[in-house]
Amino acid sequence: MTTFLVILLVAAMIATVVALVRGIVTFLQERTEEVKGNGPSAGALKSNRMMQMRIFFQAAAIMIVVLILVLAKGT
Template identity: 70%
Template sequence: MNTFLVILLVAAMIATVVALVRGIVTFLQTASLEARGEGDGPTAAQLKSNKMMQMRIFFQALAVLIVVVILFAAGRT
């Protein structure tokens, strides 16, 4: 059971980093468009960046929850 939780934790951590990097890359692309004065209103890239950051928060919360479960399980043995 603990091995399974550790694997889930590592997967959640990797997903968090991937979502963070994708969000930052998309944000930087969007920022360069805004610096040039192009676009009016939220673009598809801005919406994608926002979605990636929301996914990062979700994966981060999942990782914290898994850590809590691991610590709770370790305390019971």
């Protein structure tokens, strides 16, 4: 059970980094369009979505760490 949780934790951590990098890259690419004042572009909305996914994956990773610690304390 603990091995599965560790694998799940690593997957959540990798997903967090991927979402962070994708969000930053999209943000940097679309920043110039947004400065022109055309409203939020599709890239800006995608960047926002990637940052929301990063927060979700971070929360999942934290919950997995808590679960691992609770299970380790019980043994």
